[in-house]
Amino acid sequence: MEATESVPSPLISSSRPHLSPNQRAWQRFKRNRPAMISVWFLLVLLTLIFLWPLLSPYRPDTLSDAQFQVPSLQHWCGTDVHGRDLLARLMSGARISLLVGAVGAGVSLIIGVAWGAIAGYVGGRLDDAMMRVVDVLYSLPSIVFVIVLITTLEDLVKRIVPKGFLTDTGLSVRLVLLFVGLGAISWLTMARIVRGQVLSLRTRNFVDASRALGASHARILWHHILPNIYGIIIVYLTLTVPAVMLYESFLSYLGLGIQPPMASWGSLIAEGAGELNPIRIYWWLIVFPGAALVTALLALNFIGDGLRDAFDPRSAV
């Protein structure tokens, strides 16, 4: 099959002898067209997001009488129920959405991988105990946990922080609470998956071999087992970013995430879905935020796939 077919091996084609494995991986990554297009796309998107307030005649929170305008030359993406320019709102929502995704993935990477790898590698009692913790957190439906966590913390903050102070910082407090809530649940699946992989890898011969050669546990785990699951970790990480971004949208939909007039892509989609009625179709209120979310997530996924192929030449197409 393809594994034996002679796709020019990335190892040979870039075998300038002085390149480190990481440099070679980077070379391979640069040859991955969908991934590079996605990188450029995200860079352009990021630039646009930050320049938009200067470029656009509309501010994301300016109300007007032009409600529910169909996309036109004045309003490229139309306007919403309060006559706000949708494109301007999309651009300001992008910051929140991307930030939330990055934070969630970071937590999942650091806590999830460490937790799963240690549990799977050590095994026995510790594995049991650590995975039961994950099980328990898993078995509480995450939404209950997050709702109670966020509302409780919010009450606490409200009590501690004096009232007048809150109007300014209230919005960013919400954002921090959102991070805490999403961070608390985003690492669980990663831990389970890593643990399952490590569990089946640690019985392999090459692990026994390096143990026989006197390698320390840390070395075995870090140098022999984890490199074998980079692929799955990276793929799962790219799956975590969209998942976290979606979760944020869900929470915003419930009124626990981003509060109006602030917006994220998720809350914009939720607003659009709220305007759904059998008489008039305001398609742009769903299609544009949806398209923004989908293209950003697509780009992130292509980058993840490209990274995987680059760091794990065995699986490179």
Next chain:
Amino acid sequence: MYFLKRLALMLPLLLFISFLAFVLVRVAPGGPFDKEHRPASPEIQRNIEAKYHLDEPIWKQYLRYLADLANGDFGPSLKYRNHSVNDIIRQGLPVSLTLGFLAFCFAQGIGIPLGFFTAARRGKWGDYAGSFLAILFICVPGFVVGPLLIMTFAIHWHLFPAALWETPWHAVLPTIALGIYFAGKIARLMREGMIGTMHEGFITTARAKGLSENAILLRHAFRLAVLPVVSYSGPLLADLLTGSFVVENIFQIPGIGVFLVNSSLNRDYTMVVGLVLLYAALLLIMNLLVDVSYSLLDRRVQY
């Protein structure tokens, strides 16, 4: 032996979870009667709280709850006071189970073949097209798919009903909206698993024996490659079967997903703990089944 132990552990674990959920909801500030329309006078408030024993210490409330639970009674709902939690579960659960199971079948039925196909056609057009489809699926959430499906198939073309839960036709759009995201996830896990497995020694052995490529893919690689999917299916099924707030909300389906969210927001603790227990029991059973099937599919895995 290991699995018997796990099974025996389930009851204390469930107890612990119920305790955790109970404490979580009861200790958090805010009670179930805070959001009533008319602010009740303090006496009335006290009377209501006394009626539902909210004035007692928490450990006593919890023991009372457990005693009811032992008789199969999840207690009264504190928000929908004409209904018991049992009533609501009895009405909503079958709907959520049906929808969740349909979505699960949809996700597996699309995801596994798609992942298998793209791995088998690796590096060819079929792979690119299929992989793009799989990525697209995980990027288009039910949140977006639901309204889009309603707009096109229900409002514009009148092919399917837009909402409610009556005939089998009503199930089509929600099933797609709920399942499509997971179909993409499964397809990607499947492809990843297949490609990883194709490098294994026993595949080379199978090739050396002269087996046909199809036999290798289907009989040898598939079994190992499907492990990540199996591992993912346990929590997925538990999640899907207990309802989805978004889809039930968008399509106005009377399942229990909506209740879970609303009761957490309302601090309707009997309802929260009841639904959480339901979800937890399902999840623990699923995870156990996953581990059992793991050791059946890959004999090298030992517990």
